[in-house]
Amino acid sequence: MLKNLNRLWGSLLIFLLAVSLFTGCTPDLNQRTKEGATVGAVAGGVLGVLFDKNNRWRGAVLGSAIGAVIGGTASYIMDRASHDSAKTRKSVTYESEDRVQKVYAQPVKSEGQCEWVKVQYYEYGKLVKEETRRVCP
Numbered sequence: 378m379l380k381n382l383n384r385l386w387g388s389l390l391i392f393l394l395a396v397s398l399f400t401g402c403t404p405d406l407n408q409r410t411k412e413g414a415t416v417g418a419v420a421g422g423v424l425g426v427l428f429d430k431n432n433r434w435r436g437a438v439l440g441s442a443i444g445a446v447i448g449g450t451a452s453y454i455m456d457r458a459s460h461d462s463a464k465t466r467k468s469v470t471y472e473s474e475d476r477v478q479k480v481y482a483q484p485v486k487s488e489g490q491c492e493w494v495k496v497q498y499y500e501y502g503k504l505v506k507e508e509t510r511r512v513c514p
Contacts (some may be wrong), residue, residue, distance in 0.1 A: 387437035417448020445475075451478070455496050463492035463512035477501060490514055 421444020424469040429436025462469040462482035491513040498506040
């Protein structure tokens, strides 16, 4: 049992290392998108191991892949909304086609050439994440 658990954690660690190396080599993704994908991959991998009791390796891989996509996408949309809001100096709302996810960005104040923007991320109508970002050209 302990041997299998060590092998599982070792495999998960190798997979997560590979994910971080591949996302680190992608030039057109910003830092927050990479961070969101990495956090999503780790959380998804752990949840996948816990939920797939018959084949924990499969659960870790599928959970990591799905978590990386969801985390990276959410971070990318939040970043895009904050930049669009800062550029236009108006509120911006992005909503998924199925209306499950929504990002709302609103400029708060100007500071030189930069804008402070409050970004809110909702899922199923509930606030999941809120942060204020400084966006500069």
